[in-house]
Amino acid sequence: MRTDRLRVAVVGGGANSEHEVSLASAAAVRTALGTSYDVVPITLTRCGGWQDREGRPLGVLGAVALLSSCDVVFPAVHGPGGEDGAIAALCALAGLPCVGSPASAGATAMDKHLTKLVAAAAGIDVAAGVLLSPATAGDYRWSGPVVVKPVAAGSSQGVSLVAAAADLEAALKEAFVHDDRVLVEEVVHGREIDVAVLGGRDGERLVAPPLEIVGPGIFDYATKYDGSADLRVPAAVTPDEEASLAAAAVRMYDALGCRGLARIDFFLTAEGPVLLEVNTMPGLTEHSQAPRMFAAAGIAYPDLLGRMVADAVR
Structure with a gap:
């Protein structure tokens, strides 16, 4: 039965190696939105199938029908088949508002080679x-x-x-x-700094305080999710460094045509920021990097998600 609350389809999972990470993001999003919205859980299986909240298979037509019963779709799906613009494209064809970047931005950002070409054309340094x-x-x-x-x-x-x-x-x-x-x-020698950008109405670009990933070697899969990562927010950067990071992040966000939330990762070198990658659907638990950065800006996790939903509905 419909209520007067906005009905939000939250999609998690995915047929890729980030399946479990996406399930965690989707679960956190559902919990946070559940107090203010009518949340409809949908899961993408590891094999690419669609399931409803009870785990029953939907098929593509059933999934589209369920998605179409909602006011907005929130695809908390990382990696190929989700973050790469696939769900955004499906929603665009079905005429459904969708949280996050459009298909073109997601597909380009997912391709690190194309992302580097866009960055170079926008005047942002990249690794050779x-x-x-x-x-x-x-x-x-x-x-x-x-x-x-x-x-x-x-x-x-x-x-x-x-x-x-x-x-x-x-x-x-x-x-x-x-x-x-x-x-x-x-190899680029510099500090690994992440910047989160949130788009809003009338071209507003809200940039959160940067976050630094401290530690030797590569910030690999295990370190990202086993709780051992040393993440410092706000990062200890100078005002000039913060300004250059924010400017490069917004320039990249706009060059790709992003919407909603995006996390832009850099190496901060003596010569300035060097782009690492762009995440158009970054980790979305309350303790993930982008929500931590916006918490440091005074925007609580439920408010951050609510702003993303509101932007999609507009």
């Missing part, structure tokens, strides 16, 4: 590197420390820091497990 496929990987010659990463995987899966030539083959093999295109980039 090459794009490899299984057919061209054998021609690559290691000449110093590099970072190997899949083009379209999330949560740092398949990412390796290669300090010796003997380790390159294994790193490439692991990266190709996650994608058939791989970036090999020069």
Whole structure:
């Protein structure tokens, strides 16, 4: 039965390696929105199927029908098949308001190679590197420390820091497990700083205090989710550094055509920010990076999610 409260479909899961992370985000979003909205849970299975709140299969037509019974869709799905714009495209075809970036922005941001091209065109520094496929990987010659990463995987899966030539083959093999295109980039020496941007009405861009990830090596999958990460917000940066990070983040947000919430990750070097990646649907538990940053700005977690829903409805 319909109530006078806004009906929000919260989609979690996904047919990718970030399935469990997405389930956690969706559960947190449902709980936070549940006090103010009529929340309808929908799950994408690991095999790509759709399920309702009781776990019953819906099929694509059933899923669209259930989504269409809602006022707005909140896709808390990270990685391919969600964050890459797939759900946003489905909603656009069905004429449904959808929280977050449109399909074009999600697809471009999910592709780290395309993201670097957009960043360079927008005047934002990126790491030097090459794009490899299984057919061209054998021609690559290691000449110093590099970072190997899949083009379209999330949560740092398949990412390796290669300090010796003997380790390159294994790193490439692991990266190709996650994608058939791989970036090999020069190592950037700097502090890893994340910036969260929230779009709003009339072109408003709200930038939260930056967050620093402190620690040696790569911020890998295990460190992201086992609670051991040293995340400091606000990051200890100078006013000029914070201004340059915020400007680069907003420039990237607008160059990609993002909407709603996005997290833009940088290395802060002596020469300024160097883009690492863009997440158009970042982790969304209350303790994830972007919500932590907005909490530091005085925007509580339920309020952050409410603003995202309101922006989509508008």
